[in-house]
Amino acid sequence: MQKVKNAKESSDTMVEQMFKTGAHYGYSKTRRHPSVSSYIYTTKNRVDIIDLEKTSSMLDVASTFVKNLGAQNKTILFVGTKPEAKVTTEDGANSINMPYVTERWIGGTLSNFTEIKKRIIELENYQKDLASNNLDKYTKKERVVMAKKMEKLARYYTGLLGLKKAPDALFVVDAKSEHIAATEARKSGIPVIALVNSDSNIKGLDYPVVANDAGIPSIKFFVEAITKAYKEGQMSVPEKK
Numbered sequence: 001m002q003k004v005k006n007a008k009e010s011s012d013t014m015v016e017q018m019f020k021t022g023a024h025y026g027y028s029k030t031r032r033h034p035s036v037s038s039y040i041y042t043t044k045n046r047v048d049i050i051d052l053e054k055t056s057s058m059l060d061v062a063s064t065f066v067k068n069l070g071a072q073n074k075t076i077l078f079v080g081t082k083p084e085a086k087v088t089t090e091d092g093a094n095s096i097n098m099p100y101v102t103e104r105w106i107g108g109t110l111s112n113f114t115e116i117k118k119r120i121i122e123l124e125n126y127q128k129d130l131a132s133n134n135l136d137k138y139t140k141k142e143r144v145v146m147a148k149k150m151e152k153l154a155r156y157y158t159g160l161l162g163l164k165k166a167p168d169a170l171f172v173v174d175a176k177s178e179h180i181a182a183t184e185a186r187k188s189g190i191p192v193i194a195l196v197n198s199d200s201n202i203k204g205l206d207y208p209v210v211a212n213d214a215g216i217p218s219i220k221f222f223v224e225a226i227t228k229a230y231k232e233g234q235m236s237v238p239e240k241k
Helices: 002-022 034-039 052-071 086-096 113-131 138-162 179-187 216-235
Strands: 027-028 039-042 045-052 074-077 170-171 192-196 207-210
Touching: 002 052, 002 216, 034 039, 034 113, 052 170, 052 179, 052 207, 052 216, 074 216, 086 216, 138 179, 138 216, 170 179, 170 207, 170 216, 179 192, 192 216
Parallel strands: 074 170, 170 192, 192 207
Antiparallel strands: 027 045, 039 045
């Protein structure tokens, strides 16, 4: 009985925290996707209000999955390319040493990772040469050309440095905006965890969490919830003696 009470109190606290970040704000009713209808609490002034009790349950399911990933030291690729999500996505990924994409999603990042990996390695090698002053073997003109090429590669691939194989899961902020990434993941058999608003189709997403995916405080709350779950998973692994 006490466990049930504690679970309810924990859920209530979670709902309160989400409410404070504005996680309950959906889009206008006219933009609502049918797949999220059961997650809408009410409509006020033509704006959908998301049922945070259900959001809390969805987050619990996603967090349990992420904890298991953390316990196994699996790799999650964080994706958030819209302006409101860029900084939070990068910070969240860096907090658990995970790869991220905050610029434009490069088609083939998952479906053709072999080619993407070549560019990652190319950037890594250039940065190593730069750090060890090994670029003297090139002419001045060659160095200028390389620098321009690497500047472009760095913009899109810096967050992927160190990624040696396709990730074990994808976490996206706004699955509608990141539909290409989500589609590639599904076709590649990679589970998708997604923060999605009322305008998104959640069918086909493995772990959708319906909430405000446009407000920075709300995005930050859910990104931190995912990274916290991963850390808890890591901590659950007994240290080898």
